[in-house]
Amino acid sequence: MGLSLEQKKRMVQEVASVAADAHSAVAAEYRGLTAGDMDRLRVKARESGVYVKVLKNTLAKRAVEGTEFECMSEGFEGPLLIAFSQEDPGSAARVIRDFSKEREQLVVKMVSVGGELYGAAEAERLANLPTYDEAVSRLMATMRAPVQKLATTLNEVPGKLVRTLAAVKDAK
Structure with missing residues (x-):
């Protein structure tokens, strides 16, 4: 069953409010992860002050409009999750890096800090902050x-x- 228009609007509004206050964002492809894996990722993220959300790409584009993460809009393709660092710039990259060591299916696609878009290779540098x-x-x-x-x-x-x-x- 699909989401209603009201649910989509609330979801976009929620992600937009988180993005407005976030320090950095990491988009990662989660293809091949089980629901249990995603739950463990969310728990680790919550413990680290990271907001993780799986959205349809069109909703994700709308959510980041007008924020410093708007530069990520072009890269929203395929099954992606977005992780926003709420406490320090490196926390989202750290959570994704640590989890991807356990599960190779989680692959970083892009990173954004301060309105600048970086490739997946920069996630390691950000995680080491x-x-x-x-x-x-x-x-x-x-x-x-x-x-x-x-x-x-x-x-x-x-x-x-x-x-x-x-x-x-x-x-x-």
Whole structure:
């Protein structure tokens, strides 16, 4: 049984509202995946803050109209699912990459970030981007390093003096 016009409008509106706030989008062909596989993918996506939706291509084109993902419209061909990253730019690509390692049937077709369309090869680069927490911890480690080195250097001067005095005392 097909969807009614009202159901289609609601679906397009829902995807359009998610796309308006998303950081990146990944379109992947899911041909050959079972319903159980799709359920596991959706669970993993939900845990990672990724919105995954399977739409007819005409509905997907309407949903991304007026968003920064409109550049993907030309590539909507065949059975595709769309994953939108809602928390950080790399989360959708990370979820799709990790799931496609288990199931080779899931194949990335295109990636969009910041209104730019990229090929499937760029999904790996996007997936390797650090999460927000990882980026903050790297920044903090970078900011802490000079201070730590200064403290270590300043501490070394009295330490060396104490060791020298101890060596002189032992010599006498």
